[in-house]
Each structure stands twice: as structure tokens, then as C-alpha cells.
Amino acid sequence: MKSTFDRSWVSDRLDTLLAAGAGADALEASFAGQEAGLMRFAESMITQTSQATEGRFYLRAIVGGAIGSATTTDLSQAGLRSCAALAVERARDAPGVDAAFVAPVGGPPRQPDALDRATADVDAETKASWLAPSLRAHESDGLALAGRFHTGTRTSAVRSTAGVDVFHQGSFSDISMSALERPAGHRASSFRARYVDRVGPELITRLADEVRAECALARDPVDVELGAWDVVLAPAAVAELLTWMNHIGFGSRAVEDGLSFMSGRLGEQLTGERIDLADDGAMPLGVGVPRPFDFEGHAKQRVTLFEGGVARGTVFDTRSGQRAGCQSTGHATDQASLFADGSSASHLQLAPGKSSLDDLLGMLDHGLYITRFHYVNGMLEPRRAVMTGLLRDAAFLVKGGRPQRAVNTMRFTDSILEAFARIPEGGLGRDVEPHGGFGSDGDCTVCPPVLIRGLRFTSGR
Amino acid sequence: MSASDERLHPPEALDAWTSAALEGAKAAGARYAEVRLVRREREALDFKDGALERGRVDRDFGLGVRALFENGWGYAATNVLDTTSIARAGAAATTAARATAQTARYGVEVPEASNGVYRTPVRIDPLSVAVDEKAALFAQAHAGMSHLEGVRASRGSCISQLHETWFRATNGSVIDQAVTLCGGGVNVVAEHKGEVQKRSAPKSFEGNVLQAGWEAVVEMDIVGAAKAAADEAIALAHAPATPEGVTTIILGGAQLSLQIHESVGHPTELDRALGEEISLAGASFLLPDQLDSLQFGSSKVNLTADGTTPQGPGTFGFDDEGTPARAVPLVRDGRFVGYLSGRDAAARIGRPSGGALRAETWSRLPIVRMVNINLEPGTGSLDDLIGGVDNGLLLDTNKSWSIDDLRLNFQFSCEIAREIRGGKLTGRVFRNPVYRGVTPTFWGGCSAVAGPEAWKMWGWMFCGKGDPVQVMHVGHGCAPTRFDGVHVGST
Numbered sequence: 001m002k003s004t005f006d007r008s009w010v011s012d013r014l015d016t017l018l019a020a021g022a023g024a025d026a027l028e029a030s031f032a033g034q035e036a037g038l039m040r041f042a043e044s045m046i047t048q049t050s051q052a053t054e055g056r057f058y059l060r061a062i063v064g065g066a067i068g069s070a071t072t073t074d075l076s077q078a079g080l081r082s083c084a085a086l087a088v089e090r091a092r093d094a095p096g097v098d099a100a101f102v103a104p105v106g107g108p109p110r111q112p113d114a115l116d117r118a119t120a121d122v123d124a125e126t127k128a129s130w131l132a133p134s135l136r137a138h139e140s141d142g143l144a145l146a147g148r149f150h151t152g153t154r155t156s157a158v159r160s161t162a163g164v165d166v167f168h169q170g171s172f173s174d175i176s177m178s179a180l181e182r183p184a185g186h187r188a189s190s191f192r193a194r195y196v197d198r199v200g201p202e203l204i205t206r207l208a209d210e211v212r213a214e215c216a217l218a219r220d221p222v223d224v225e226l227g228a229w230d231v232v233l234a235p236a237a238v239a240e241l242l243t244w245m246n247h248i249g250f251g252s253r254a255v256e257d258g259l260s261f262m263s264g265r266l267g268e269q270l271t272g273e274r275i276d277l278a279d280d281g282a283m284p285l286g287v288g289v290p291r292p293f294d295f296e297g298h299a300k301q302r303v304t305l306f307e308g309g310v311a312r313g314t315v316f317d318t319r320s321g322q323r324a325g326c327q328s329t330g331h332a333t334d335q336a337s338l339f340a341d342g343s344s345a346s347h348l349q350l351a352p353g354k355s356s357l358d359d360l361l362g363m364l365d366h367g368l369y370i371t372r373f374h375y376v377n378g379m380l381e382p383r384r385a386v387m388t389g390l391l392r393d394a395a396f397l398v399k400g401g402r403p404q405r406a407v408n409t410m411r412f413t414d415s416i417l418e419a420f421a422r423i424p425e426g427g428l429g430r431d432v433e434p435h436g437g438f439g440s441d442g443d444c445t446v447c448p449p450v451l452i453r454g455l456r457f458t459s460g461r
Numbered sequence: 462m463s464a465s466d467e468r469l470h471p472p473e474a475l476d477a478w479t480s481a482a483l484e485g486a487k488a489a490g491a492r493y494a495e496v497r498l499v500r501r502e503r504e505a506l507d508f509k510d511g512a513l514e515r516g517r518v519d520r521d522f523g524l525g526v527r528a529l530f531e532n533g534w535g536y537a538a539t540n541v542l543d544t545t546s547i548a549r550a551g552a553a554a555t556t557a558a559r560a561t562a563q564t565a566r567y568g569v570e571v572p573e574a575s576n577g578v579y580r581t582p583v584r585i586d587p588l589s590v591a592v593d594e595k596a597a598l599f600a601q602a603h604a605g606m607s608h609l610e611g612v613r614a615s616r617g618s619c620i621s622q623l624h625e626t627w628f629r630a631t632n633g634s635v636i637d638q639a640v641t642l643c644g645g646g647v648n649v650v651a652e653h654k655g656e657v658q659k660r661s662a663p664k665s666f667e668g669n670v671l672q673a674g675w676e677a678v679v680e681m682d683i684v685g686a687a688k689a690a691a692d693e694a695i696a697l698a699h700a701p702a703t704p705e706g707v708t709t710i711i712l713g714g715a716q717l718s719l720q721i722h723e724s725v726g727h728p729t730e731l732d733r734a735l736g737e738e739i740s741l742a743g744a745s746f747l748l749p750d751q752l753d754s755l756q757f758g759s760s761k762v763n764l765t766a767d768g769t770t771p772q773g774p775g776t777f778g779f780d781d782e783g784t785p786a787r788a789v790p791l792v793r794d795g796r797f798v799g800y801l802s803g804r805d806a807a808a809r810i811g812r813p814s815g816g817a818l819r820a821e822t823w824s825r826l827p828i829v830r831m832v833n834i835n836l837e838p839g840t841g842s843l844d845d846l847i848g849g850v851d852n853g854l855l856l857d858t859n860k861s862w863s864i865d866d867l868r869l870n871f872q873f874s875c876e877i878a879r880e881i882r883g884g885k886l887t888g889r890v891f892r893n894p895v896y897r898g899v900t901p902t903f904w905g906g907c908s909a910v911a912g913p914e915a916w917k918m919w920g921w922m923f924c925g926k927g928d929p930v931q932v933m934h935v936g937h938g939c940a941p942t943r944f945d946g947v948h949v950g951s952t
Contacts, residue, residue, distance in 0.1 A: 040928060042737045042739055045565065048536070049534075052538040072522070074520055074540070090518065093593065094513060095596075123556075124535075125556075128563055180736075180739060185745075257614050258657055341515065374743065375865065379874070384952075388872050392743075413895075461899055
């Protein structure tokens with residue numbers, strides 16, 4: 001199926017915006033579009049099927065060193081011209097004397113081969129047919145299968161009077177699967193998710209089979225004592241912690257306000273020596289959904305955040321980089337977002353170790369294997385990266401290196417910087433998984449399982 | 462629509478587009494279809510240290526079609542607004558509905574037609590107020606606190622939004638709505654010997670955003686509130702950690718509103734209770750067979766889902782499937798008596814729709830959402846509540862929140878804890894307070910709710926639900942409330 005938002009369609013409208021804003025000293029026009037289909041399922045039946053074609057244009061204008069911006073999903077010529085006029089008007093009224101768009105930083109972005117037409121075109125009927133055997137299998141076992149199957153393309157483009165001119169279109173598939181004893185959420189359950197750039201029926205079947213098998217093992221969970229537990233965290237749980245570290249620590253707003261654990265501490269040993277964490281939109285670990293440039297059209301640079309647990313860097317867009325005396329690292333965020341502000345990491349990569357999952361579990365004499373966290377929040381004490389959250393879905397008591405009974409949910413509250421410092425030698429897994437971010441279109445975290453000594457659990461139901 | 466918008470999109474186009482969507486759905490086999498044309502204009506201003514840091518205006522304009530085939534719903538949305546593309550979206554909604562229908566288990570009734578108009582009463586159109594005027598207010602707020610010893614930074618934000626919806630359906634429904642939201646707030650960061658503390662006013666995160674015009678911000682006294690917040694941030698940077706123990710707490714509205722949101726609003730969403738939001742958000746401890754029997758809280762606790770409360774961000778004339786707004790009791794005298802619902806979910810438990818099916822915008826399909834979830838007032842003032850506490854804490858303003866997937870075990874941290882001794886505030890404050898509990902036990906410990914004079918509406922703009930997530934503006938009216946036997950500590 002032909003994309004509505006192909007290169008020439010987008011290019012024509014970027015030209016319209018730039019022409020309409022010609023009264024400004026400098027202009028930057030950009031586009032973000034998504035053509036996607038969503039299927040949600042619960043109780044082993046399809047509950048929602050939808051399709052959306054959504055494109056949004058952005059214009060930032062500079063007049064006299066002040067910047068103004070406007071965005072629109074009104075794709076008509078009149079709508080685009082009105083957007084441009086508004087951005088210029090806002091720039092005329094805005095304070096500031098030193099705003100500037102800069103020439104492409106870091107050279108032209110690498111253009112990954114990230115468009116799989118077959119993934120982009122999976123339609124609702126095909127999704128239903130891929131899911132049907134798994135829905136039937138779960139139902140025949142008395143289980144509810146639930147999840148999402150979201151596929152499509154994301155298109156982005158930026159063109160500026162400073163010489164930026166980039167276009168990218170990539171496919172994505174965001175999948176989650178949960179198998180649940182009924183009533184769903186009250187008894188045993190199991191979860192898997194993947195965020196990938198191509199998908200076929202075998203991945204759907206594999207994830208569904210995995211949750212079905214694991215849910216059977218998770219029956220009749222027992223309470224265990226609160227306190228410090230040695231834990232093996234599956235990648236989905238690790239990804240949640242890393243995502244929160246980004247929210248509170250790696251972006252320009254938290255760093256500038258002094259609320260980040262990184263503020264004023266570059267070069268210090270902030271966490272464990274086994275933590276090598278970078279942000280890299282090229283997805284160097286070979287899985288996930290790449291992104292070649294940021295919302296300003298600058299190539300996403302690889303930024304080392306932690307090297308051997310030592311704080312090495314944070315991420316910048318043009319304006320925060322200027323304030324810090326450096327160039328953008330290619331981490332500008334969505335200009336229309338009410339949440340994002342300044343720069344943010346978006347493609348965190350935690351370097352894997354050499355241990356298999358069985359090796360990690362084998363290092364637990366008396367501990368827990370945790371497949372997923374629920375509702376982590378990292379705002380308690382961001383300077384120490386204190387976070388809280390709960391076990392969700394299958395979690396198992398491990399004795400003598402072997403998973404035993406499933407355990408009931410309980411809440412952890414701990415400094416994640418300190419927890420990562422308690423990863424022992426051999427405590428990093430080798431097999432990485434790609435996970436999407438909560439509510440952030442296109443962000444992708446890739447990480448292995450990890451073993452942490454003494455994660456602090458503070459309350460239960 | 463304003464005059465300029467009428468020039469951009471004349472009413473004749475609206476009729477042509479909505480007709481094309483419905484005809485496209487019907488031609489593809491839908492037995493019922495509805496279309497929402499949505500136009501939203503939002504101005505968001507961020508201030509740093511009193512200066513405008515970032516201003517942006519977002520104009521959102523597009524159309525979504527929901528089609529019913531047999532007993533399955535499908536949805537398609539587009540902002541490529543020509544009649545060919547729109548008709549194609551209508552057909553795509555029916556194709557999606559066919560896929561849903563393959564596994565559908567429950568009957569779906571075609572609704573009766575609804576007709577009406579709703580518009581927020583606004584004294585000062587917030588989108589017509591100059592940016593300079595808004596910026597001056599936040600500059601003044603910063604000037605009142607920047608000179609204070611220990612103040613490191615301040616931030617402010619202001620949101621103005623007009624959300625217009627034109628709803629048409631094959632049953633003849635015609636509904637036009639225009640909802641205006643406006644609000645904001647400030648926060649200040651203070652530091653003392655490496656201890657960094659933040660204090661917000663009137664509420665953390667987006668501030669307090671109400672369904673109102675610019676008058677809502679004017680009436681907040683942001684300048685006065687900012688100075689008080691700065692004094693408290695400095696005090697907190699010098700303060701000891703909150704002592705650990707089980708005690709009596711009073712929650713102020715800026716915190717209580719989120720407590721209501723997380724431990725009452727979400728678990729009373731019927732789609733969650735039926736297992737349909739399990740893929741991301743989770744389920745609910747409130748199962749349908751517990752309706753009218755489960756003791757949710759003490760006899761002081763009365764909670765209502767009300768889509769009609771003045772100034773509530775969750776107020777409207779009709780929800781996004783055309784059901785008129787209404788008030789639905791959720792908890793009466795402590796007993797669980799009702800759910801938030803839309804038509805289909807409500808039908809499964811034999812009740813009428815609660816009028817709570819809402820969508821963020823045209824590109825998202827409507828799901829069960831909170832409206833205004835209000836804690837009904839009790840009697841007396843905040844001082845009366847404090848007077849009844851021999852040894853306890855007054856906690857306010859949310860800092861972090863977390864609750865399990867059944868909405869039972871929760872933990873919140875607040876910006877400030879004020880000490881109460883012998884029925885009075887001592888003036889002493891503690892930093893990093895955290896309290897935790899289990900929902901029915903916590904509400905069961907509710908010993909007093911302050912009266913109507915202390916009751917206030919609190920707006921939350923960014924309630925996340927759905928998968929992928931869509932955000933929604935909701936309201937929580939409440940007065941300060943006292944809870945006994947709560948575990949409190951510090952991070």
C-alpha cells in the first residue's frame with residue numbers, strides 16, 4: 001500500500017510552510033506522521049480495531065533573535081499558511097536575542113534500512129488471522145489472552161534555512177501479550193513485549209506460547225517476606241527502570257534545574273562499575289527501531305551516559321547545548337509535546353554481559369525472578385534516583401538457582417543507582433530485548449536481564 | 462469557531478465531510494456509524510526564572526469514524542480532509558469492525574439519537590489574552606522569590622485550550638461542543654548544603670487547569686502563592702526527613718485530588734473491571750459482583766462521577782458516543798455503588814451508560830474515562846480537622862505516585878509534611894514525606910471530610926489510559942480530608 005506521507009507529499013508542504021514564513025530571519029519546518037493500525041485484545045477476544053493516518057507539521061521561526069513556534073494537523077494549504085503566520089507572529093512577540101538554527105551537526109544522518117513494507121501493511125484481517133490460533137489456544141486452556149498489536153510507519157522530515165534537509169520513513173511493530181487466569185488481573189499471569197521494525201506471524205505465535213506456558217507455572221502465588229532480596233530482572237523490568245532514569249536524569253531540563261542525579265557530577269562514580277549505558281539511535285545491539293535524526297533534523301549522536309558506572313555525559317538539543325557550551329547531540333524532543341521539554345535520551349542501550357538467563361538464575365541461592373514491574377515512579381528523590389514500583393505478572397521465588405513457586409505482588413522502593421552498584425560479576429545477561437516507552441512514540445530501550453543483590457521491598461497488599 | 466476559522470473551514474465543508482464519513486461506513490456494510498470532527502487549539506507557555514522559555518501553539522484538526530458491524534466496533538481516523546480520503550476512512554472503520562466482530566461475544570444496541578449544544582461559560586477567552594500579559598504575571602511571580610537566599614530556579618507553565626467537537630451519527634444525532642480549559646502554576650527549587658527541594662503552587666506538574674477562561678489564572682493569585690512556595694522550599698531544604706510511623710494524616714486538595722484519581726477513579730472504570738484494559742493499565746479490585754455490597758470506605762466517604770460540575774475539566778454536554786453528561790454515584794456512605802462506563806460496558810452489567818466514553822482527540826477511539834470524580838464535602842473547616850488531631854501530619858502537593866494493577870497497594874510522596882501537635886500546626890515541616898496504604902483500608906480510615914467552604918476543584922490534564930496511551934483532562938473536587946492509622950515515612 002502506498003504511503004500518503006511519501007517524500008514528495010511531505011516536501012511540497014514543507015516548501016509551503018517555508019514560503020509562508022518568509023518574513024522571518026530563519027525558519028525550520030518539520031513533519032511527523034504516522035500511518036498505523038492497532039488491534040487490542042482481551043479476554044481472548046478482539047476488543048478494539050482501529051486505523052489512523054495522522055500527520056503534523058511544525059514551524060519554528062526566528063525574528064530578531066527570538067523564536068516562535070506553531071504546529072498543526074490542518075494539512076490544507078490555508079492551514080499550513082496560517083500555522084506559518086502564527087509562528088512568525090509569535091517570534092516577533094517573543095523575548096530573546098540569540099536564538100539560531102544551526103547547520104547539520106555530525107554530518108548527514110545515517111539512514112538505516114528500517115522500512116519493511118510487509119510490516120507497514122499488515123492489515124486488520126491479517127492481524128486477526130495471526131492471532132486467531134493463539135486466542136483459541138488460550139481459551140481452551142481457560143486463560144484470557146490480552147495485549148496489543150500495533151503496526152505501521154512513522155515518517156519524519158526536517159528542512160531549515162540553515163541547511164538541514166532530512167527525511168526518514170520506517171516501519172514499526174509494537175506488541176504485547178499477557179496470558180491471565182480469570183478473573184484477569186486477580187490471579188496468575190504472564191507478560192511479553194517487543195518493539196521491532198519488522199514482524200511476522202511466528203513472533204506473534206512465539207510470544208503467545210511463551211506467556212501461556214509461563215502463566216501455567218505462575219499459578220497459586222504465595223506471599224514472601226518484605227525486605228532485601230537478590231533479584232534477577234527480565235529485560236522488560238530493566239527497561240522500565242532505565243526509562244525512568246532518562247525521565248529524571250539525562251535530559252537538559254532536569255540537569256539545568258539541578259534535580260538530575262547527573263547535575264554537577266560528571267566524572268564521578270555514580271553507580272556500579274558494570275553499568276555501560278549509552279543512547280544510540282542506530283540500535284548497535286542489532287534489535288529495536290532505529291531513528292536517524294531528532295526533531296531538529298540533527299543526526300543522533302551516540303552519547304555515553306555511564307562508562308563503568310562513571311557519569312560521562314548527558315544529551316542536548318541546540319538550545320540546551322548552547323547554554324552548556326557545546327553542540328547538540330541530536331536529542332531534541334517533539335516541539336508540540338506538553339511533556340517533553342528540551343533534550344531527552346530516546347534509544348537507551350545497556351551493554352550486555354555474557355551470562356545466559358539460566359546462568360543468572362543459577363547465581364541466586366535464595367532470590368526472586370521478576371519478569372515485569374508495574375507503575376514505576378522515579379520522582380521520589382531524583383538526585384539519588386530513588387524509585388518505587390510493584391511486581392506484576394509472573395514473579396518467582398528462586399531457590400538453589402531454580403525457580404520454584406510464584407510470588408504475590410509487593411512494592412520495591414530503592415535507589416536504582418545504588419541498586420545497579422550491587423550487580424555482581426557475571427550479573428549482566430547476554431540476551432537483549434527491545435522495548436518501547438510508555439506513551440512516547442518511537443522511543444526504544446534495549447537491555448539484557450540483570451542480577452541485583454539486595455533490592456529493597458517495602459510493602460505488600 | 463472564531464471568524465478566522467470559519468474562513469479556513471466553512472460549515473458547508475463540515476457537513477460534506479461528516480456525510481462522506483458516514484456514507485463511506487454504511488456503504489462498506491456498517492449497521493451504525495458515528496463521526497467526530499475535532500478542532501483543538503492549544504497554547505502552552507513554559508517560563509524559566511521568570512522569562513518565557515518556550516511558547517507553542519498547536520492546532521489539531523481531523524476526523525474519526527466509529528462503525529458497528531454485527532457486534533464489533535471499528536475505528537478509523539484521518540486528517541487528510543478531502544471527501545475521498547474521508548469516505549475511505551469511513552470504509553476502513555467498517556473493515557476494522559469486521560475484524561473485531563470475528564470474536565465478539567456481546568450484543569451491541571444501536572443507540573437513540575442525541576441532539577444538543579454545549580459550550581464552556583468563559584469570562585475571558587484565554588486564547589485572546591496576549592502572551593505578554595501572561596508572561597508579566599509569571600515574571601512578577603519570579604521577582605517575588607528570586608532574591609530569597611537558597612532559591613536556585615523557578616519554573617512556571619500556563620495552558621489555554623479550546624476543544625471543539627462536531628458529532629454526527631447515522632441515527633440522526635447532531636451534537637456540537639466547545640470546551641475551554643485554562644490554568645497553570647509555578648514551582649521553585651531551593652538548595653541548602655546539597656539538599657535540593659522543590660515546592661509548587663497551586664499544584665505540582667501542570668498547575669491547576671480548570672474548565673474556564675483566563676479568569677481562572679487571575680483568581681489563583683500566582684504571585685502570592687509563588688512567594689509562599691519559595692519560603693516553604695527553603696524551609697524544606699533545611700528540614701529533617703519525615704519521621705517513620707503510623708499516624709493520622711490530613712491531605713490537602715493538591716494531593717488528595719490525585720489520591721482520588723488513582724484509588725477511586727481508575728478502579729471504578731468498568732472496562733478495567735471487565736478485564737479490557739489489562740494489556741497496559743491493569744484491572745480493578747472492584748468486581749461487578751461486589752456492586753452495592755463492598756465496603757469501600759468509612760461512612761464519611763461519598764464519591765460521585767459527575768460530568769456536569771462547574772469548572773471541572775471533566776465536564777461536557779455529551780460524551781464521545783453521544784450520551785448526555787450525568788452524575789453517577791460511585792460510593793455512598795462508604796459503600797461501592799457504581800462504575801464509570803460507556804454504553805456497551807454498562808449494558809453488560811445491566812445498567813445505563815454513565816456517560817463517560819471519551820477520546821483525547823480525533824485520532825483516538827473513545828474509551829471509558831474519568832469525568833470529574835468528586836469527594837462530596839463533609840462539615841467544618843481545615844482548622845476543625847486539625848483540631849481533632851493530637852499527633853499527626855498535614856501532607857500536601859504530589860511529588861510521586863504509584864499503585865498496583867488492581868489499584869490496591871499505593872504509595873505517594875508529597876512535597877511537604879507539616880507537623881500537627883495538640884490540635885494545632887506547630888510550624889515545623891519535614892521533607893520527602895511518603896505515605897502508603899491499601900485502598901479500602903485507607904478510605905476505611907477516613908474520619909473527617911471538611912465542608913463545602915473548603916471544597917475546591919482540582920484539574921489534572923494528563924491522565925494516561927489506553928494502549929497506546931491517550932491522555933485526558935479530568936477533575937477532582939474535594940476538601941481537605943483526615944485519615945487515621947496511615948503508615949508514613951520518608952524516602
